[in-house]
Amino acid sequence: MTFEDKIHEPQFTTKQASEATGVNWETMRGWIKRKIILAKPEDDVRGVKAQGSPYLLSFASIMQIAITAKLDELGIPPSRGGAIALEFTHMGEGKAVWVGEPESSVYPDPRRPGRLFGGNRLTFLAAYAGEQFGYVFDAAGMKDERFFNKLFFPEGVQTNRVQVAAVVWIDPIFIDLKYRLDTGENA
Secondary structure (H helix, E strand, O other): OOHHOOOOOOOHHHHHHHHOOOOOHHHHHHHOOOOOOOOOOHHHHHHHHHOOOOEEOOOHHHHHHHHHHHHOOOOOOOOOHHHHHHHOOOEEEEEEEEOOOOOOOOOOOOOOOOOOOOOOOOEEEEEEEOOEEEEEEOOOOOOOOOOOHHHHHHOOOOOOOEEEEEEEEEHHHHHHHHHHHHOOOOO
16 A cells, blocks of 8 residues: 555554644644544544544644644634645545545546645645635646636636735645655655
8 A cells, every 4th residue: 555545544643743744732732623623533543642642643634734834824824724725635626536536537637635736747725815715726837837827717716806815835845744754655
């Protein structure tokens, strides 16, 4: 089983998540209790309580913590940032597929939830002023001519005026966490 297959499996303690993301353990625990971060009750693992960690978290949930922290640095409160981060970690972009579904032949190159876009494409998450959603999009590079259109005119957004509040480049966060959590694969 590859890392990609286990991205949504609870396997890391909250202590590991705190160390990997740099988010204070008490802050992270508060986010989980306030349901800003997804940590389902079935992720509660009694065996790890002796280690001072009441939850096991998936890599996707740890990405949600890291992205929420990044959005907080950019001025978006965690109560909104956690929901916006879900757009990357637990949902797909417009042409993505749900966890467990076969990849569609209609969209031959989907981005599955919690994963980066494939190939040489970069993965970005944009947050918009006054909105409770984020938008995950790809770019072929920093000079991709479609970047501007994807950022300011995201698919499915029904508004005449889009104000970008923050843009997060997801790839370095993903690679850094993969390395810090020692997932057994090269980042």
